[in-house]
Structures are given as C-alpha cells and as structure tokens.
Amino acid sequence: MASNINTKNISDTKLTVKEYKTDAHNDWCPGCGDFGILNAIHQAMAELQLAPWRVVTCSGVGCSSKTPHFVNTYGIHTLHGRVLPFALGAKMANPELQVLAVGGDGDGYGIGAGHFVHAGRRNVDIAYLVFNNEVYGLTKGQASPTLKRGEQPKSLPSPNTSDGVNPLAMALSSGFTFIARTYAFAGAHLKNMIIQAMEHKGMALVDILQPCPTYNNLHDKQYFSTPIEIDGQKQQRWFDIAEQGYDGVVKDPNNAEEVNQKRSQAFEMAYHPGPRIPVGVLYKIDVPVYYDRFSENAPILKEHTPASLPVADAKGLATTDLSEAYSHLAV
Amino acid sequence: MATGTQEKSKVQVNDFSWMIGGPQGTGVDSSATLFAKACIVAGLWIFGKREYHSNIKGDHSYFQIRVSDHEVKSHLDPVHLLTTYEDSTAQIHAHEVIPGGAIIYDPTVTHPENLKLNKDVTLVPLDYAAVLRQCAEEIGQPFSKLVIMKNTVSVAASFALLGLGMPEIEEGLKTIFTGKKEKLIPLNVTAAKIAHEAISKEIIDKFPYKLKPIKGTPKRLVLTGNQAVALGKLKAGCRFQTYYPITPASDESVYLEGMPEYGMLVMQCEDEIASVLQAISGAIMGARSSTSTSGPGFSLMAEGLGWAGMNEVPVVVVNYQRGGPATGLPTRHEQADLFFSIHFAHGEFPRIVLTPGDHSEYFYDAFESFNIADQFQTPVILLCDKNIGNNTQSIPMFDESKLIINRGKIATDADIKKLDGGNGSFKRFSLDTKNGVSTRSLPGQKGGIYWMSGDEHSEVGHIDESSALRQVMHAKRMKKLEAAAKEIPSEMKFALHGDKNADITLVSWGSPKGPILDALPTLQKAGINVNFLQVRMAWPFPSDEVTAILNKAKTVVGIEMNFTGQMCDLIRRETGIEIKNRILKWNGRPISETEIVDGVTDVIKNKKQRVELTGGL
Numbered sequence: 001m002a003s004n005i006n007t008k009n010i011s012d013t014k015l016t017v018k019e020y021k022t023d024a025h026n027d028w029c030p031g032c033g034d035f036g037i038l039n040a041i042h043q044a045m046a047e048l049q050l051a052p053w054r055v056v057t058c059s060g061v062g063c064s065s066k067t068p069h070f071v072n073t074y075g076i077h078t079l080h081g082r083v084l085p086f087a088l089g090a091k092m093a094n095p096e097l098q099v100l101a102v103g104g105d106g107d108g109y110g111i112g113a114g115h116f117v118h119a120g121r122r123n124v125d126i127a128y129l130v131f132n133n134e135v136y137g138l139t140k141g142q143a144s145p146t147l148k149r150g151e152q153p154k155s156l157p158s159p160n161t162s163d164g165v166n167p168l169a170m171a172l173s174s175g176f177t178f179i180a181r182t183y184a185f186a187g188a189h190l191k192n193m194i195i196q197a198m199e200h201k202g203m204a205l206v207d208i209l210q211p212c213p214t215y216n217n218l219h220d221k222q223y224f225s226t227p228i229e230i231d232g233q234k235q236q237r238w239f240d241i242a243e244q245g246y247d248g249v250v251k252d253p254n255n256a257e258e259v260n261q262k263r264s265q266a267f268e269m270a271y272h273p274g275p276r277i278p279v280g281v282l283y284k285i286d287v288p289v290y291y292d293r294f295s296e297n298a299p300i301l302k303e304h305t306p307a308s309l310p311v312a313d314a315k316g317l318a319t320t321d322l323s324e325a326y327s328h329l330a331v
Numbered sequence: 332m333a334t335g336t337q338e339k340s341k342v343q344v345n346d347f348s349w350m351i352g353g354p355q356g357t358g359v360d361s362s363a364t365l366f367a368k369a370c371i372v373a374g375l376w377i378f379g380k381r382e383y384h385s386n387i388k389g390d391h392s393y394f395q396i397r398v399s400d401h402e403v404k405s406h407l408d409p410v411h412l413l414t415t416y417e418d419s420t421a422q423i424h425a426h427e428v429i430p431g432g433a434i435i436y437d438p439t440v441t442h443p444e445n446l447k448l449n450k451d452v453t454l455v456p457l458d459y460a461a462v463l464r465q466c467a468e469e470i471g472q473p474f475s476k477l478v479i480m481k482n483t484v485s486v487a488a489s490f491a492l493l494g495l496g497m498p499e500i501e502e503g504l505k506t507i508f509t510g511k512k513e514k515l516i517p518l519n520v521t522a523a524k525i526a527h528e529a530i531s532k533e534i535i536d537k538f539p540y541k542l543k544p545i546k547g548t549p550k551r552l553v554l555t556g557n558q559a560v561a562l563g564k565l566k567a568g569c570r571f572q573t574y575y576p577i578t579p580a581s582d583e584s585v586y587l588e589g590m591p592e593y594g595m596l597v598m599q600c601e602d603e604i605a606s607v608l609q610a611i612s613g614a615i616m617g618a619r620s621s622t623s624t625s626g627p628g629f630s631l632m633a634e635g636l637g638w639a640g641m642n643e644v645p646v647v648v649v650n651y652q653r654g655g656p657a658t659g660l661p662t663r664h665e666q667a668d669l670f671f672s673i674h675f676a677h678g679e680f681p682r683i684v685l686t687p688g689d690h691s692e693y694f695y696d697a698f699e700s701f702n703i704a705d706q707f708q709t710p711v712i713l714l715c716d717k718n719i720g721n722n723t724q725s726i727p728m729f730d731e732s733k734l735i736i737n738r739g740k741i742a743t744d745a746d747i748k749k750l751d752g753g754n755g756s757f758k759r760f761s762l763d764t765k766n767g768v769s770t771r772s773l774p775g776q777k778g779g780i781y782w783m784s785g786d787e788h789s790e791v792g793h794i795d796e797s798s799a800l801r802q803v804m805h806a807k808r809m810k811k812l813e814a815a816a817k818e819i820p821s822e823m824k825f826a827l828h829g830d831k832n833a834d835i836t837l838v839s840w841g842s843p844k845g846p847i848l849d850a851l852p853t854l855q856k857a858g859i860n861v862n863f864l865q866v867r868m869a870w871p872f873p874s875d876e877v878t879a880i881l882n883k884a885k886t887v888v889g890i891e892m893n894f895t896g897q898m899c900d901l902i903r904r905e906t907g908i909e910i911k912n913r914i915l916k917w918n919g920r921p922i923s924e925t926e927i928v929d930g931v932t933d934v935i936k937n938k939k940q941r942v943e944l945t946g947g948l
Contacts, residue, residue, distance in 0.1 A: 022756075024793045024794075025794075053774075053779060056616075056774050061785065068782060069784070069793050072780060074774040074779075074781065074782075075780075075781075075782035075792070076615065077784040077785065077786070078608070078783075078785060079634060079635065079785055082605075085600070085604070085609045086609070086611070086612040089571075089611065089620075090612045090615065090616050090774070092571065092596055093570075093571045093596070093613035093614075093618040093620065094774065096775060097616070097774055097775055115601065115605055118600070118605070294591075297591040298596070300592065300593075301594050301596060304594060305618075306570035306571040306594070306596045306613065306616075307570075307613070307616045307617040307773070307775075308617075309568075309594050309618075311567075311568025311619070311736060312735075315735075316735045317734070317735060318567065318731070318734040320593065322562055322729075324592070325562060325565070325590060329552045329553055329554045329558065330551065330553075330728065331368055331372055331506055331550070
C-alpha cells in the first residue's frame with residue numbers, strides 16, 4: 001500500500017548523525033533550548049536510519065522554525081502559524097514520505113491554533129514537535145499562548161493578562177492520537193519521544209518545554225535543572241511518568257471503556273498541579289490515518305499516490321479518460 | 332435574433348426565453364433541468380441562468396432558460412413564457428413577460444387581476460392539484476406522495492404550449508432519473524401526459540413561440556462552468572484538490588468528490604488559508620494541485636500565494652468571482668476582483684491570471700493553467716465568475732486530441748547527478764537560467780534535497796538576506812513574468828471576434844463574452860459595425876496585442892460587471908489607451924444580450940459615455 005512504503009535507508013552503509021546535519025548558518029542565541037531539540041532530531045533520524053531524501057521537514061515562522069535549514073532533509077520553512085497545512089498537504093500528496101513538522105508555541109498554539117485543532121481531527125501521519133518556551137523570541141519576547149496569567153518574564157512590561165492554553169489537553173480534545181511532553185535538555189528522553197512520535201502511525205504531538213535564555217527568565221535552564229524540595233526530599237523538576245507506572249497506550253481502540261479511561265487519565269495528567277512537571281507519553285491510540293480513509297473510497301490511491309499517478313503518455317498526451325463523467329452530462 | 336417585440340400573427344420558432352421560479356428548495360432547479368434536457372434531446376441548444384438567494388429554503392429563486400437552434404451563451408431580458416406553480420413568482424416576474432407571451436399559473440393560488448401584466452399576455456391556468464389527483468387515480472398511489480411531481484407537470488404544460496411532444500419529455504426524464512431512480516419514470520410520464528393534455532388547443536394555437544426538434548444535432552455536453560473547470564482539472568492530471576465551502580465555488584469540489592475513481596484526492600479544509608497552503612504543499616510534492624474559491628476565500632489566500640510566488644511553486648487557484656466586497660452578494664455575479672487578482676499579496680512576484688469567458692474556455696483554460704503553472708513555476712489564477720460557474724449551457728463536446736501535458740522543468744535522477752555537483756545540495760533555485768525558471772526536484776528524489784523559505788533564499792534555499800543575493804534572486808523570479816508574456820501563445824491571451832476591420836471595438840473579459848457574441852449579429856443588422864476584443868489573459872497583460880487592435884478602432888467601448896471599469900483602467904495603465912465609453916453593471920445580475928444591444932446603441936447612437944445597466948431581478 002502506498003502509505004506503507006519504507007522511508008528508511010536500505011543501503012549497507014549506515015548513516016551517522018553527521019549526515020543529518022547541514023552547514024547552514026545557525027543564528028540561535030547561545031544556550032537556546034532549540035539546540036537540544038535539534039541534536040535530538042539528528043540523533044532520532046540516525047537511530048531510525050531514515051533516508052534523508054525521503055523525509056520532509058516543515059516549519060512555520062519563528063526561531064525554532066529555522067530548524068529545517070539545519071536538518072539534511074527536504075526542508076520547507078513556511079509562514080507564521082502554517083506549518084501544519086504544509087505538512088498535511090505533503091503527506092496527503094505523497095504518503096510515501098516521512099513528514100516531520102516543527103515550530104514554536106506561538107506559531108502552533110497561537111496564530112496556527114485553528115490548524116492544530118483540525119490536524120487532530122484528521123489523524124494524518126505526521127510527527128509535530130512544538131518548541132514551547134512561552135515567549136515570542138524572534139519579536140523580542142512577547143507573551144506566547146502558553147504563558148500563564150500573572151507571569152511576567154523580563155521582556156514583558158506588565159504581567160500577562162491572558163490565561164495560558166494547555167496544549168496537551170487541547171491535543172487530546174482535538175483528536176491527536178499520540179500526545180507526549182518532554183524537555184529540550186532531557187537528552188535520551190527527548191530523543192525517545194521524537195522517535196516514538198515519528199514511528200506512530202497518525203497525528204503525533206510532542207510538546208517540548210524549552211528555555212529561552214534571552215527573554216524567559218522565569219523558566220530558564222536553571223528552573224528546569226535545579227532539584228526542588230518536596231516533602232523534605234530533593235527531587236528533579238521534571239519526572240518521567242512511565243517510571244511511575246503510567247501507561248497512556250490504548251490497547252484496544254474499539255474498547256470504549258478503555259479509551260475513555262485512558263483519555264481521562266491523560267487529561268488529568270495534562271493538568272498536573274505541579275510543582276513537578278510530568279513528561280512522557282500521555283496518550284496513544286491507533287486509528288485509521290487520514291490517507292487510508294480516502295483510499296477506502298478511491299482504491300487507485302492504494303496503488304498510487306496523488307503525486308505518482310500517471311496522467312500522460314510518453315508523448316505527453318493527457319490520458320485521463322473522462323468518458324464516464326461525460327456519460328452523465330452528454331445528451 | 333430575439334429582441335422581444337414581435338408581431339402577433341408571426342410564429343417565432345426555436346428562439347425562445349422561458350422562466351420558472353419558486354421558493355428555494357421547492358424544485359425550481361429540477362424543473363429547469365428537465366426543461367433544458369428535454370430541449371437538448373430535441374436537438375436544440377440552451378443557456379440556463381440560475382438566480383438564488385443566500386438561503387437554504389424559502390426565499391425566491393428563479394431559472395431562466397434560453398432555447399435556440401444554435402449555440403447560445405447568454406440570456407435575454409424578455410420572457411416569452413413564465414411558468415409558475417405558486418403565487419410569489421407570478422407576482423414578482425409577471426411584468427417581464429412581453430406582449431405575445433404567456434403565463435402558466437395555478438388558479439387556486441394566483442389571481443391574474445393582482446398581477447402587473449403587459450397587454451396581450453396569454454393567461455394559462457393550470458390546476459396542479461387537479462392534474463396530480465387525476466394522476467394519483469390512474470396509477471393508484473396516494474395524492475400526497477405525488478405533490479413533488481409538480482415540477483414535471485410545469486414542464487409538460489410548457490412543452491404543450493411550445494408544440495413539443497411527449498417523446499422529448501420522456502427522453503428528458505430518462506436523463507434525469509437514472510440508476511435507482513429509474514422506477515420513477517413511468518410515474519412522471521403519466522403526470523406529464525395529463526398536464527400536456529390539460530392545455531387547450533385554442534390556447535396552444537394562440538401562443539406564437541414554438542420549439543421544433545432538430546434532427547441530427549450531434550451529442551453535446553450540458554454542464555455548469557463549475558463542472559467544466561472540474562473536468563479540465565481532471566484531464567490536466569490534477570490529483571490533489573483542496574477547498575473550504577463557499578458559494579459559488581464549492582459545487583466544483585463537491586462534483587469532484589463524487590468521482591473518487593479518478594484518484595483525485597479532494598480535501599475539505601478548515602479554512603481557505605489551509606486550503607491554499609495544502610494545495611501549494613501538494614504541488615511541491617509533485618502532484619498537480621489546485622484549490623477553488625470565491626472572493627472572501629481568495630482574500631484569505633493572499634499570504635500563502637505570496638509564499639508560493641517566493642518559492643516558485645506551480646499551483647492553480649480558481650476564483651469564482653461573486654458580488655463583493657465582504658460577504659457582498661454571495662450568490663450573485665460580479666467581476667470586481669480583476670485588480671485584486673493581479674495584485675494580491677505583499678511584495679512582488681510573478682503571477683499569471685487567466686480570464687476564461689465561457690463554458691468551453693473554463694475547461695480548456697483549467698487544463699492549460701496547470702501547464703502554465705508548471706512551465707513558469709508560479710501561481711496561476713483562473714479568474715472565473717458566478718455567471719458561468721453556476722449557469723448551465725449546452726456546448727459541443729470537448730476536443731481532447733490536442734491536450735498535451737507539459738510538466739516543465741522537473742529533474743530526472745540523471746539530471747540530479749549532473750546538476751548537484753556531487754555536494755548533496757541541489758540548486759533548486761539555480762541562477763543559471765535564461766528565462767528565470769530553474770529545474771526542480773521532487774521530495775523523495777535521492778540527491779535532490781533542497782530547502783524552501785518565505786525568507787529570501789540562496790540557490791539551495793537557505794535564508795540569505797545579503798544584498799547581492801537579493802539583487803539577482805528577486806530578478807530571476809521576476810524574469811519569469813517576461814518569459815510568460817513571450818512564451819504563452821497569443822490565442823491564450825486574447826481573441827478578436829467579428830469583423831477585424833470594424834470601426835467600433837467592444838472590449839471585455841470573462842463572462843460578458845456570451846451576451847456580447849450573441850449580440851454582435853443584431854448590432855451589425857442595426858448598422859453598428861462592431862467587433863469584440865476579448866482579453867483572455869489579464870496578467871502578464873498582453874499590451875502589444877491589445878494596443879495594435881485598439882489603435883485600429885475608431886471607437887472603443889468597455890463592457891464589464893463592475894462599477895469602475897477595471898479592465899478599461901488596466902488597459903490605460905498598460906497601453907496608455909484611454910477608454911472613455913464604458914458599459915457597466917454591478918447589481919449582481921449578469922448582462923443579457925438585450926442589454927448589450929441597448930447599451931452599445933446608447934453609446935454609439937446617443938453618444939452616452941457611461942452606461943449603467945440595471946437589468947435582472
């Protein structure tokens with residue numbers, strides 16, 4: 001089937017992390033969480049041995065949306081808030097490609113929030129990584145949709161007046177079929193979440209908490225890495241929910257009771273009261289992907305993709321036979 | 332040509348204008364479809380004009396069908412026969428029936444003394460309930476189940492007056508009730524027969540308009556402009572279509588959705604921004620991709636199309652113009668998006684704007700727009716409108732023998748090996764090009780990796796704000812516009828209809844083509860020696876060709892469906908030629924042949940410079 005084509009490197013020579021890097025000029029601030037995520041993307045791709053030319057990396061606009069230029073795959077750096085329509089269009093027109101979408105929290109949960117909701121409904125087979133640092137870095141640190149009400153990073157002239165959205169709960173209610181959170185400098189955990197998201201067959205969100213060293217002094221690297229004292233014990237700020245026995249994976253998608261139970265626990269986890277921050281896979285379910293829903297009605301799209309369907313002969317003559325359509329119109 | 336006036340005794344054959352109306356959702360469209368198909372079965376040609384409110388049920392709508400012995404592309408103002416099955420249509424339209432014409436009305440609801448009637452209009456009472464009750468008795472079915480057949484009754488009664496018989500109606504019914512609905516045919520035939528016989532011979536003899544079947548008329552297509560564009564897209568190999576519901580465009584996408592066997596993936600998106608971007612992305616992947624919309628949606632697409640221009644993406648967007656601005660007249664006709672279409676989005680980038688003018692051109696231009704997009708790797712706008720988009724016409728079958736697909740410069744694997752120099756980055760935006768078009772690779776191609784960015788970018792697509800790069804990269808993109816102006820064949824750019832040496836040249840674009848062509852013979856007969864310059868490509872503007880033609884004319888008259896005369900202004904800007912005579916209309920109702928004749932006469936004989944047309948309800 002068209003949507004099951006292998007996007008992996010099948011040659012004998014193993015691709016190394018280096019081969020997923022580019023020499024494009026990187027202008028992120030020193031200490032930016034983007035570096036941690038970029039490294040993890042390179043590592044995840046190498047671990048999956050993805051054939052770089054079979055991957056499309058899309059992004060919106062913002063600091064993090066420069067990422068495609070630093071990844072050696074086909075890269076599409078688009079418009080502010082519009083990463084998902086591009087990613088969806090790419091995957092629908094050629095489901096034989098692996099499509100990775102990246103962007104910031106302002107890009108994805110603010111100006112692009114409408115697309116976010118509808119991407120969830122459709123379950124297109126895409127991994128979407130959101131670099132969530134609570135500020136609009138490239139425009140000098142205005143509040144992003146995830147910044148909580150009353151918070152005032154140093155770039156804001158007064159405390160934030162809007163409530164922050166909960167991206168995990170938003171993804172859950174929109175129908176994302178893989179929802180995870182991790183942290184930009186969580187190393188192996190981050191890489192692991194990206195791999196799982198890319199391997200998941202469906203719409204996957206990885207919300208990645210990320211320090212902005214220039215504008216967000218509230219949730220900087222120190223905030224995330226300094227242990228906090230809870231009940232007299234020093235504990236790491238973020239904790240892996242899997243280690244505490246949390247299992248977000250729906251085993252039987254047809255079991256309504258199980259689905260409801262898994263959704264409820266994911267919702268509860270999304271609203272974890274803190275001060276510790278849960279990371280890991282909150283929810284995962286396997287349901288038919290969007291392309292397969294279409295090809296059910298159009299079997300020819302199981303053999304071909306919209307991008308590969310032959311439409312002309314060797315001389316260029318258009319070969320689509322319209323006689324069936326004409327038969328309903330001709331008198 | 333029909334001009335409306337006519338001697339009582341004289342019979343006018345195969346030159347006829349019919350109207351049916353009623354509240355939306357009560358079967359106006361069904362009646363009109365049956366009437367049209369039955370006429371076509373009889374070898375005649377039709378043009379059907381559909382007027383409706385932005386409403387689901389209840390508001391007044393009407394369908395006007397012109398019937399002729401040759402291909403007709405417009406409606407006439409005079410109505411020769413108005414067929415009604417409820418009172419409101421009679422009230423609203425009675426005065427449009429010209430002397431000698433007739434009104435079919437239901438005497439149980441309409442009282443002729445309340446109607447504004449011209450003199451010598453024949454009143455034809457038709458008791459629908461009585462016809463259907465008789466039908467119910469004959470076939471042994473409850474009356475309540477048959478009420479819906481008033482559509483068939485109205486058409487059969489009209490045919491009786493027109494002298495057309497049952498065979499055409501039966502054949503017409505067969506073209507409508509197909510598949511599972513086939514079993515409804517005998518029922519409808521029975522109702523039609525009763526209605527056909529209900530009209531007295533005396534009245535039939537008095538009615539001077541007749542339709543006579545023409546034998547041997549070849550098979551024709553009966554379709555809307557929406558359908559013509561859809562078929563052109565399919566033929567062109569477009570296999571990825573996106574849309575967001577909007578009148579009068581979504582009929583095209585819904586029609587395509589109903590034909591999954593062609594393998595076109597039609598995606599209903601969350602808004603027009605997503606629609607255009609998904610289409611753009613599909614085009615990058617190598618699928619011929621398109622979206623269709625109307626003004627409000629097209630406005631939302633502007634930013635995305637600027638990105639496509641910046642990244643040299645071959646995408647086709649159809650804008651079915653409707654009355655604007657804002658929501659405007661959502662179900663009505665206008666041509667006021669010309670300037671917007673050649674200027675949408677910030678910054679400069681090449682875009683190509685085609686302005687097809689009839690159903691056939693909708694098909695051929697939809698096909699060709701993908702070739703042009705691929706050839707110049709930039710957005711192509713097919714600037715259509717509601718008048719052709721939603722209206723039905725019988726047209727000759729399309730000639731597919733010359734439809735060649737040209738995908739432009741797409742790299743083969745061998746090209747890539749040759750072009751990338753072995754360094755792994757493909758120069759997708761290579762500056763080494765004569766006409767500005769660089770070879771593109773398609774994602775999935777080994778060795779073809781490149782990047783795209785809305786930021787100014789280098790030959791491989793990485794962000795590059797340097798003044799030196801900007802200087803040449805922007806010029807490379809803009810060069811494609813010059814190339815398009817040179818390389819697109821002249822028959823795609825304009826057409827000069829009628830006598831090449833005429834004193835007077837009418838200038839228009841888009842759907843006024845129909846009424847203008849239909850009006851030319853009448854104008855010639857009236858001693859107005861006129862030809863018609865149809866601008867078929869608005870951008871890049873065919874300045875040289877238009878200048879040559881207009882310089883030959885003694886008098887030039889612009890005709891457009893907008894307030895300002897946008898094409899006239901564009902011509903002035905691009906050629907320096909000022910067109911002072913303008914026939915303009917902006918009330919949302921398309922221009923009729925009658926209005927063209929009257930308007931041009933007003934300009935030429937009465938020396939009126941600005942004629943404002945107001946026809947249509």
